[in-house]
Amino acid sequence: MYRSYYPYILKWLLMLLCLPLLLHAQRNNFTITPAPKWLAPYTPDLNKKPNLHDISSGYCLLLLEEQHHAEKKSVYQHIIRQIVSEAGVQNGAEVSVDYDPAYEQLQFHQLIIRRDGKVLNKLSAGQFRILQQEKELSRFIYSGVYTAYCIIEDVRKGDQIEYAYTITGRNPIFEDKYFRTFYFAASEPILNYYKCLIASTARNIQFRSFNDAPMPVKKTWQGMNLYEWQPKHIAEPERVDYRTPSWYDNYAYVEASEYTSWEPIVNWALLVNATHDLSPALQQKIAAWQKETGNNKALYMQKAIRFVQDDIRYMGIEMGEYSHRPSQPGKILNQRFGDCKDKSLLLCTILQANGIDASMAYVNTFAKASLSEALPSPVLFNHVIVSANLSGNHYWIDPTINYQRGTIDNLTVPDYQLALIIKKGTNALSSIDQRYNGTVRISETFVLPESNKKPAHLQVLSNYSLQFADDQRANFAENSMKDQERAFLDYYKGLYGDVRADSGLQIEDAEPEDRFEVGEYYTIHNPWKADTTAANRQQFHVQARILTDMLPRVPDDNHTQPLALKYPYALDYTITLQMPNDWAMDNTSMHVKNKYYRIDFTAAVNGRTVTLHYQYNSYQDHVPVDYLTNYVDDRNQLAEIGGFYLYWDPTAGSSTSPAGHKGISWVMLVLCLLFAGIFSYMAVRFYHRSVFPLQYNPESWAIGGWLLLLGFSITFSPLGILVDLVRSGFFSNATWEAVVHAQDAQVRLLVFIAELACNVFLCVYAVLLVLLFFRKRDTFPAACIVFFAAVLSVQVLDYIAVSALNNNYAWSRDQITNISRGIIGAAIWIPYLLRSERVRKTFVVPHPSAVQRNW
Incomplete structure (x- = not known):
């Protein structure tokens, strides 16, 4: 009788245990809800099969669906990962989503695994960990961004991981005008790709394509404008080399913006950067500087710059609207820290208080002059500096630079190239000229x-x-x-x-x-x-x-x-x-x-x-x-x-x-070609020789066993000898001049040419060995034995000759290592070639022109 209550009691206990997790998730604007009803219709083809040749992380995206709703300030993501290997189990079995709980809500709708026709539900609030990682804290920036992180349990090869979520909300600092960048690039294959934007017909949204990104197809749906992208192929962009300039971007993307010029952004920024009443502490500071500098506004300006640069440390708390709204100057003065916009507004306020024309200026430290190609929007900028005019001179000032000295006449800023000066009437970007940069x-x-x-x-x-x-x-x-x-x-x-x-x-x-x-x-x-x-x-x-x-x-x-x-x-x-x-x-x-x-x-x-x-x-x-x-x-x-x-x-x-061995020694180059011709002729003559008669044609064994290792070494030996030949300076005019002008030039020249001949001989010989090996020629074993002996002999004789020509010359560690390797290689492979049955049964093919003999 009482046992029938046990399941209910257990459920209540589990709910009580999970309640703190649920409350924590809700406190951070994380909830589990059904999918939104505003989604535009889209049906993917889930029967598509990936090309395994293109998969690098062990999984591909069977579906990547992304829907944006401008009016609801929402972005919906729907993803299906196809796990194709054990590497995919390692790399694709986790889900993470970044969002800012100050103004965004994260709603998860689905998290399932499809396996052998079964659907396994993995969606539970208790599975998620809400982490505040602060990835930019090393740059003294505190943003308040959270990560919802889930490690999916029991993922196996062949599984499909499907999940969907919506992020709703928009930073309240922005006006109700739409702007966003849509990227069309991926590092893994995407079999079904869909991206769309739903917006009111009252919005005049402009689009601009970069790097051959597809433009959207405009439709009307449920009284709204529907802009759709369904590209059949999403390419991985060419990897950007670290030596490219910061503004270079080869990703395909489309910008969307309702802003048609820079002036509305300036007007918005003027409201965002508005200064209220000056604090008493700031008024006292300004008054003290004015008294100290008198009518010398240049000195006043210099003192103000030094104070903001050196005495106000850099630290940004950019949560919510303070990602773009600076704190009031009085607050920054009291706390003695702030980010670029805080320090710039403080400096502008101090300069304006003494009649100096100063304005904030927005720049992008990465995009630089490429800003001129972009559609205007408030999020194009990542840094704020100051533009000031005094006595007919214009100054660019970066308040975040520390230890800047000298006078205001030689102020410099980094190569930002373009800036948007936040001043009434501005309707264009301004060039930042580079001057007084020093040496x-x-x-x-x-x-x-x-x-x-x-x-x-x-x-x-x-x-x-x-x-x-x-x-x-x-x-x-x-x-x-x-x-x-x-x-x-x-x-x-x-x-x-x-x-x-x-x-x-x-x-x-x-x-x-x-x-x-x-x-x-x-x-x-x-x-x-x-x-x-x-x-x-x-x-x-x-x-x-x-x-x-x-x-x-x-x-x-x-x-x-x-x-x-x-x-x-x-x-x-x-x-x-x-x-x-x-x-x-x-x-x-x-x-x-x-x-x-x-x-x-x-x-x-x-x-x-x-x-x-x-x-x-x-x-x-x-x-x-x-x-x-x-x-x-x-x-x-x-x-x-x-x-x-x-x-x-x-x-x-x-x-x-x-030091670069300028110039080529044409004498040595001609000698090299001459030796190569002579030894090549000898190699061709040897290639036509055979051990067995033509009528002797037993079935040869396949190349295998230790011969694979020998073949690998022989295949790359010509390249190694050729690289050593070039690196040794034989063809450098500087080396040639040094030899011919030495005291014992005749002896050294003879040794030098002999070294060249030996190296060319070994290079041609190595190429011959490769041909004999892969054609299973009957002459290969003997030729290979001679090759190992020749390599070792040439090394030893070369080092002995160098020692004789240079008094007190000690063999280097590299020379000793090379000779040791030669001895070990010969000691291993020569007996193997003489005694191995596989060698005897593999290399049995005579040359077709061999003279038949009676056995």
């Missing part, structure tokens, strides 16, 4: 000894002005001197080896001139390296990496994206070398100037002093695709002169050659 001047002075018995000395003086001084000042303020000294020392260790710091960094900060200087002093032990191509000769490799690292490499010849340049940037870089004796050097120079950059290089010698002078200026923030071929040529030319090998022989004088 980076770096001087490296080396004093090189006659030999490694004494160390070399390096002095580095870096002078930064204006914008670059501000950057360095902030860098040193935010990092310990210990970390800075370690970073600077590690840089030169990476270039010159055993480098020790003679003292700590010497810093001079001339704030009135906005100039920042850094002095570095190092000792370089064993600066000279032995030159293996000439007896008694030493070399020192000086590198202008500060410049060459500034110009990025183009990833490949078919690069189809613009290449970003650091802009603005101006570098004046001088390397001075005090040599142990009077020096001689060829006249080498480079002078390139176009509308994107300028590169100048000159070299000069005065007695013992060698001076390498580099200058670089960037004129734009990128190199366009159609100019990349020229850029690659210029960068290659710079790489040639971006470093030099200085050769020093106390008994024979000095010489200098570019």
